[in-house]
Structures are given as C-alpha cells and as structure tokens.
Amino acid sequence: MLYFLQQLINGLTLGMMYGLIAIGYSMVYGIIGMINFAHGEIYMIGAFISIIAFLLLGVLGVTWIPLALLLVLLIAMAFTAAYGWTVERLAYRPLRGSFRLAPLISAIGMSIFLQNYVQLLQGANVKAVPPIITGGWILAEQDGFAVRISNVQIMIILLTLVLMAIFSWIIANTPLGRAQRACEQDLKMAALCGVNVDRTISLTFVMGAALAAVAGLMATLYYGVVDFFIGFLAGIKAFTAAVLGGIGSIPGAMLGGLLLGLVEAFWSGYFTTEYKDVAAFSILVIVLIFLPTGLLGKPEIEKV
Amino acid sequence: MSTVATVGPRATAGGFDLARALKEAGLAAFVAFVLFVPLAGFKLVGQEGQLALEYRPHWVLIGTAAVFVGHLAINFIRAMRGPSQRARGEAGAMARFFTVHARWFGLAAALLAFLLPFTPLGNRYVVDVATTVLIYVMLGWGLNIVVGLAGLLDLGYVAFYAVGAYSYALFAQWFGLGFWEALPIAGVLAAIAGILLGFPVLRLRGDYLAIVTLGFGEIIRVVLLNWYDVTNGPDGISGIPRPTFFGLEFKRYSPDGMTFSQFFGIEYSSLHRVIFLYYLILILALITNWFVLRIRRLPIGRAWEALREDEIACKALGINPTNTKLTAFALGAMFGGFAGSFFATRQGFISPESFTFIESATILAIVVLGGMGSQIGVALAALVIVVLPELGREFEQFRMLLFGAAMVGIMVWRPRGLLAFREPTVRLHGRGQGEEAPR
Numbered sequence: 001m002l003y004f005l006q007q008l009i010n011g012l013t014l015g016m017m018y019g020l021i022a023i024g025y026s027m028v029y030g031i032i033g034m035i036n037f038a039h040g041e042i043y044m045i046g047a048f049i050s051i052i053a054f055l056l057l058g059v060l061g062v063t064w065i066p067l068a069l070l071l072v073l074l075i076a077m078a079f080t081a082a083y084g085w086t087v088e089r090l091a092y093r094p095l096r097g098s099f100r101l102a103p104l105i106s107a108i109g110m111s112i113f114l115q116n117y118v119q120l121l122q123g124a125n126v127k128a129v130p131p132i133i134t135g136g137w138i139l140a141e142q143d144g145f146a147v148r149i150s151n152v153q154i155m156i157i158l159l160t161l162v163l164m165a166i167f168s169w170i171i172a173n174t175p176l177g178r179a180q181r182a183c184e185q186d187l188k189m190a191a192l193c194g195v196n197v198d199r200t201i202s203l204t205f206v207m208g209a210a211l212a213a214v215a216g217l218m219a220t221l222y223y224g225v226v227d228f229f230i231g232f233l234a235g236i237k238a239f240t241a242a243v244l245g246g247i248g249s250i251p252g253a254m255l256g257g258l259l260l261g262l263v264e265a266f267w268s269g270y271f272t273t274e275y276k277d278v279a280a281f282s283i284l285v286i287v288l289i290f291l292p293t294g295l296l297g298k299p300e301i302e303k304v
Numbered sequence: 305m306s307t308v309a310t311v312g313p314r315a316t317a318g319g320f321d322l323a324r325a326l327k328e329a330g331l332a333a334f335v336a337f338v339l340f341v342p343l344a345g346f347k348l349v350g351q352e353g354q355l356a357l358e359y360r361p362h363w364v365l366i367g368t369a370a371v372f373v374g375h376l377a378i379n380f381i382r383a384m385r386g387p388s389q390r391a392r393g394e395a396g397a398m399a400r401f402f403t404v405h406a407r408w409f410g411l412a413a414a415l416l417a418f419l420l421p422f423t424p425l426g427n428r429y430v431v432d433v434a435t436t437v438l439i440y441v442m443l444g445w446g447l448n449i450v451v452g453l454a455g456l457l458d459l460g461y462v463a464f465y466a467v468g469a470y471s472y473a474l475f476a477q478w479f480g481l482g483f484w485e486a487l488p489i490a491g492v493l494a495a496i497a498g499i500l501l502g503f504p505v506l507r508l509r510g511d512y513l514a515i516v517t518l519g520f521g522e523i524i525r526v527v528l529l530n531w532y533d534v535t536n537g538p539d540g541i542s543g544i545p546r547p548t549f550f551g552l553e554f555k556r557y558s559p560d561g562m563t564f565s566q567f568f569g570i571e572y573s574s575l576h577r578v579i580f581l582y583y584l585i586l587i588l589a590l591i592t593n594w595f596v597l598r599i600r601r602l603p604i605g606r607a608w609e610a611l612r613e614d615e616i617a618c619k620a621l622g623i624n625p626t627n628t629k630l631t632a633f634a635l636g637a638m639f640g641g642f643a644g645s646f647f648a649t650r651q652g653f654i655s656p657e658s659f660t661f662i663e664s665a666t667i668l669a670i671v672v673l674g675g676m677g678s679q680i681g682v683a684l685a686a687l688v689i690v691v692l693p694e695l696g697r698e699f700e701q702f703r704m705l706l707f708g709a710a711m712v713g714i715m716v717w718r719p720r721g722l723l724a725f726r727e728p729t730v731r732l733h734g735r736g737q738g739e740e741a742p743r
Binding site for chain 2 (some may be wrong): 082095108112240
C-alpha cells in the first residue's frame with residue numbers, strides 16, 4: 001500500500017511535467033491542426049536556459065533560493081517563448097494553407113535543426129546540475145519503508161496547478177483567449193470577424209513555449225541532468241499524452257499527461273523500467289481503439 | 305509587430321526601399337540577439353555537478369551581425385529579382401517537364417545506373433554511396449505506397465525495415481538460411497508486422513495514425529534493445545552471411561564449392577562483391593518501381609488514390625477503407641522488409657542503432673521532398689538527401705544541422721516537393737496521354 005502511494009506521488013510529478021508540455025501540442029493542434037514536432041526541442045531549450053540562468057544568478061550573487069527560482073522561471077519562460085515565436089515565424093507561417101504534410105516535415109526538420117544547434121553551442125555531454133531544492137517530507141512509514149515526497153515534487157505539483165489556473169483564466173476571460181477559441185472553431189470565419197489570426201497563432205506558440213520552458217525547469221530540478229537529446233522522448237511522450245486526452249482539449253492534455261505519468265511510474269514500480277515506453281504507447285493504442293478521439297476530445301463531425 | 309520579418313517582406317516589383325529593409329533587418333537582428341544571448345552567449349562547461357559558465361559575447365555579436373547582413377542581402381536580392389517565382393505562377397514548369405517526360409528520364413537514369421560501375425567514375429567509394437542511395441530509393445518507393453498513394457502518414461516506417469533486417473539476421477543465425485531463402489520470409493514477416501500494426505489503428509484519423517506509427521517504431525527499437533536472448537541487445541548481430549550469386553560465393557577461397565571468381569575464371573577482387581551488391585539493390589529497387597507502377601493501375605491502386613483524395617466518397621462507392629489501407633500498409637511494409645534484408649546482408653552487422661526515428665524521418669522526407677507519389681521525384685530526392693551529407697563530410701559536425709535547415713528550407717520554398725506536378729492517373733476525355741500512369 002505504501003509502495004503504491006509512493007509510485008502515485010512519483011507518477012503525479014511526472015504526469016504534471018508531461019501535461020505542461022502536452023498543452024503546447026494540444027493548443028497548436030487545436031488551432032492550426034498541425035503536429036508541432038519541434039515542441040520537444042523547445043522544452044529542451046527551456047531546460048538549458050534554466051541552468052544557464054541559475055548559474056548566472058549565482059554569479060550575480062542572487063542566492064536566496066525562492067527569489068532565484070522566481071527569476072529563473074521568468075527568464076526561462078521569456079527566452080524560450082522567443083524561440084517558440086521564431087520557430088513559428090520561420091518554419092510554419094510560410095506554409096500556412098499549404099498541404100497537410102508540409103508543416104509536419106518542416107517541423108521535423110526544425111526539430112533536427114534545434115537539437116544540433118544546441119549540441120553545437122553547448123556540447124554533447126550530459127550536464128549534471130547539483131540539487132538546488134533539497135529536503136522533503138516523510139508522509140508515512142511502515143516496516144522500514146517510508147513514503148517520501150520531496151520539496152521539488154511539492155513545488156512541481158503546486159506550480160503546475162497555479163499555472164493551470166492562470167492559464168485557464170486566460171483562455172476563458174481575456175480577449176486573447178477569446179480569439180484563440182474563435183480560431184480553434186473556424187480559422188477563416190475568425191479572420192472575417194476581425195480576429196488577427198497570425199497574431200493569435202504566434203501568441204499560442206509563445207504560450208506553449210513558455211509552459212514547455214517551465215517543464216524544462218522542473219526537469220532540471222527533478223532529474224538534475226540535461227542533455228541536448230532529452231527533447232525527443234519527452235516530446236513524443238507529451239504528444240502521446242495530448243492524443244490520449246483528446247487533442248485540442250486543454251484539460252484533456254493535462255489529464256492525458258497525468259495518466260501517462262501514472263502508467264509509467266506504476267509500470268516501472270511493479271514491472272521493469274526497460275519497457276516503460278512500450279507500456280506508455282500500448283496504453284495509447286488501447287485507448288484510441290476504444291475512444292478514437294481520446295478521453296476528452298470532441299468527436300469530429302465530417303461535413304461532406 | 306505582426307509584420308516583423310525574419311523572412312522578409314514581399315518585395316514589390318522593382319525598387320529597393322533601403323530604409324524599410326534596414327528597419328526590418330534591424331528587427332530581425334534584435335530577435336536573433338535575444339535568441340543567441342542565452343545559448344550562444346554562455347556555455348556550460350565542467351562536469352559532475354561542478355558546472356560553470358564560459359562567456360562568449362563575441363559569438364552573440366557575430367551571429368547577430370550575420371543575421372542582419374543576411375536579412376538585408378535576401379531582401380536586396382528579392383527586390384532585384386522582382387516578384388518571386390511563385391507569384392508569377394511559373395513554379396511547376398520544370399516539374400511539369402520532368403513529369404511529362406518521366407518515362408525517358410526514368411529509362412535514362414536506369415541505364416546510367418546499370419552502367420555506373422563500368423564508367424571511369426565507378427570506383428569503390430562511388431559504388432558504395434550509390435548502393436546507399438538505392439537503398440533509400442527503394443525505401444522511398446516502398447513508403448510512397450503508404451504515404452504518396454494511400455495518403456497515410458507513417459512515421460515509423462523504419463520498424464518494418466528493422467523487422468526485415470532482423471528476420472534475415474536471425475534466420476541466418478539460427479537456421480542457417482541464405483539471403484535468397486530469407487528474403488521472401490523477411491518480406492512476409494514485415495508485411496505481417498504491417499498488418500498487425502495496421503489492423504487496430506487504421507480506423508484512426510491521419511494524425512493519430514502518425515503518432516501511433518511513431519510509437520510502434522519506438523516499441524520495435526526498445527524491444528530490439530532489451531530482448532537480449534534473441535537480438536543480443538545493443539551489441540547487435542554480427543557475422544551475417546553475404547549473398548551468393550546463384551550459389552557462388554564472393555570470397556577468395558570457399559570450403560564448399562566454387563567461388564565467383566573461380567567459376568568465371570577471373571582474378572579475385574574484393575570489388576566484385578561491392579558491385580554485385582550494387583546490382584542486387586538496383587534490381588530490387590527496379591522491381592519495387594515496376595510493382596508500384598503496375599499496381600497503381602489495378603483496382604486496388606486506384607482505390608488507394610481515391611481514398612487519399614476523399615474517404616467519404618470512397619465509402620459511398622463501396623470501397624472498404626480499412627482493407628484498402630491495410631493492403632497499402634502491408635505492401636509498403638513488405639518492401640521495407642526486403643530493403644532491410646538487403647541492408648543486413650550488405651553491412652554484415654546490424655544493431656538497434658541503425659533503426660532510430662531519424663531514419664524514419666529521412667525516408668519520409670525523401671517521399672515528401674520527391675513530391676508525394678512521384679516515383680522519379682523520390683529517386684531524385686533520395687539522391688539529394690544521401691549525397692549532400694556525403695559532400696559535406698568536411699563539415700561533419702554541421703551535417704545534421706544543415707540537414708534540418710534544408711528540410712525546413714525546401715518545404716518553405718517548395719511545399720509540394722521538388723517534383724510536385726502531378727498528372728491525373730485516369731482521365732475521362734482524350735485518349736493517349738491520360739491513359740498512362742505518370743511515374
């Protein structure tokens with residue numbers, strides 16, 4: 001039972017990170033119907049910028065951890081968002097309205113480019129970061145087995161919940177959110193009604209990239225190792241999460257992320273770690289067979 | 305802000321507005337500056353938790369300056385050239401020429417390919433690279449059935465390639481089968497893998513299919529990596545037997561029977577095997593091409609293309625979409641399996657390293673760059689994709705960077721691929737020209 005609880009905590013933490021990345025996929029897919037394959041790389045860039053910002057703040061003498069964390073969060077979000085904006089501007093906007101596979105190929109190319117760009121600039125070796133947030137709590141103890149939740153895990157869960165709240169508020173209550181929802185329903189009609197579609201799409205990429213940067217920061221704190229290749233697997237996992245939850249739906253992305261995190265945690269906890277990716281993809285296939293639009297996706301009505 | 309351009313404005317015919325170009329280049333340089341500051345300006349150095357920063361302000365400045373000058377230059381060239389080609393509607397001229405005369409280009413290319421080892425160019429290195437090109441041509445043609453004809457987005461094609469390669473390697477290792485006996489088995493096994501994967505997922509919409517196939521590719525790789533008892537894990541399988549020429553081996557001496565050089569009474573040369581492998585893949589690729597060209601005219605081929613264009617109309621006409629898609633999937637996988645077998649016998653060693661996602665992406669890029677459904681376009685794209693990195697050997701570390709940038713660039717420049725012009729396969733009126741399926 002306690003073991004179960006421990007895996008639950010680990011799975012929730014992992015799931016929160018997947019969920020944050022998945023939102024970026026889901027929003028972009030909802031509006032322009034393309035798989036932004038480079039999104040995993042944006043997350044990786046977010047992780048790198050976080051480390052660099054931490055070290056820079058250390059040099060500048062900002063050593064009070066909460067302040068440093070907040071600053072790193074803002075820096076990482078801002079600079080990573082710039083990457084998200086540029087990727088959209090360079091690789092996707094010229095292809096708007098072109099045939100379905102073109103943006104995907106462009107996205108795969110962008111993903112390869114960004115991976116190698118970071119590898120060239122930062123080197124191929126794994127960057128290990130000393131733990132910045134330490135300590136934790138013991139929730140329960142029995143027969144020498146203790147259920148622990150570390151402060152990093154608490155921070156990840158709280159931060160995700162706060163961001164989700166802010167984010168849902170933006171989507172529901174601001175003019176930008178309204179424009180996004182309009183674009184999601186009908187791009188052409190939204191443009192005719194005076195919504196600046198290009199700007200809305202750009203801002204969607206910016207928002208997605210900012211959330212991915214937060215996930216990158218979390219991964220840095222949680223795992224303590226970062227290299228130029230982490231974006232690939234995280235990217236396809238997060239996309240899996242988005243599809244699992246019903247792509248285009250933001251609560252769905254979060255739910256899919258959590259589900260995927262839990263599946264992975266329990267699989268590695270009770271079975272083998274080697275096949276945890278296989279388990280994640282198998283869940284995806286099984287869910288899609290029975291619920292072809294994912295858990296919370298809207299059934300697509302095809303008009304003839 | 306919405307007109308901020310890192311790509312550049314649509315230049316008006318003639319005239320070069322210097323002030324505007326400077327302003328836009330300045331904005332692009334600013335964006336570049338913001339992008340370069342964190343990642344180029346600082347480098348993480350040191351290891352094992354003792355990270356430190358190295359400062360490189362000059363990199364940021366050089367990069368920013370390069371973007372500024374580059375942006376200005378592009379704008380200048382655009383202004384000089386007048387409206388872009390696309391705007392003048394001449395884009396397809398070359399592609400049209402190529403496609404209409406595809407038969408002759410195809411024949412010429414095939415003839416050239418057959419003569420290659422005997423031309424002065426045909427040294428060992430060239431033949432080796434040409435063999436690699438042909439493997440990708442074959443994979444491209446195989447995937448073309450799935451992506452180009454049936455319109456199903458498959459991001460895990462490399463899985464079938466891996467199934468083919470491992471089938472041959474394992475059959476050779478456990479049952480002592482030769483290449484020719486194992487080839488059909490490998491094809492059938494790959495096709496079965498295609499059906500197994502396709503059966504549950506082909507009812508899904510395009511993008512779901514993409515991610516499931518991507519996942520399948522990863523699953524196969526993870527299994528190959530971890531199933532030690534059978535696949536030998538990351539160490540791979542070595543000592544895979546080489547193919548024989550009707551039972552004649554390509555060795556100096558053979559313990560059982562004659563070797564190729566002894567039989568024909570020529571002096572032994574290690575080049576023989578390289579050339580033989582080249583012809584082998586050339587013939588396999590041509591068979592693939594011939595098969596695809598023929599099957600396009602059969603009802604099933606027509607059904608694929610119809611399905612790609614409009615699934616609902618197909619259903620209304622009584623075409624079973626699942627079975628039709630499944631056939632495309634299985635046949636595409638089969639050719640992937642053949643190519644995989646060839647790959648295994650050529651390398652003599654395979655490991656999961658050879659079957660990563662990047663390989664799938666490369667094959668897909670070949671199909672899309674080639675103009676989706678155009679056979680000769682795929683061959684051309686394979687040539688470009690394989691030979692370009694070969695030429696760039698000196699820029700080893702920049703190879704993949706340039707590869708990625710080229711993929712983006714070609715898509716932006718020519719979203720429908722290099723040879724995008726496509727004649728309809730069937731036409732209602734007019735005899736002759738419309739009846740032939742274009743390559």
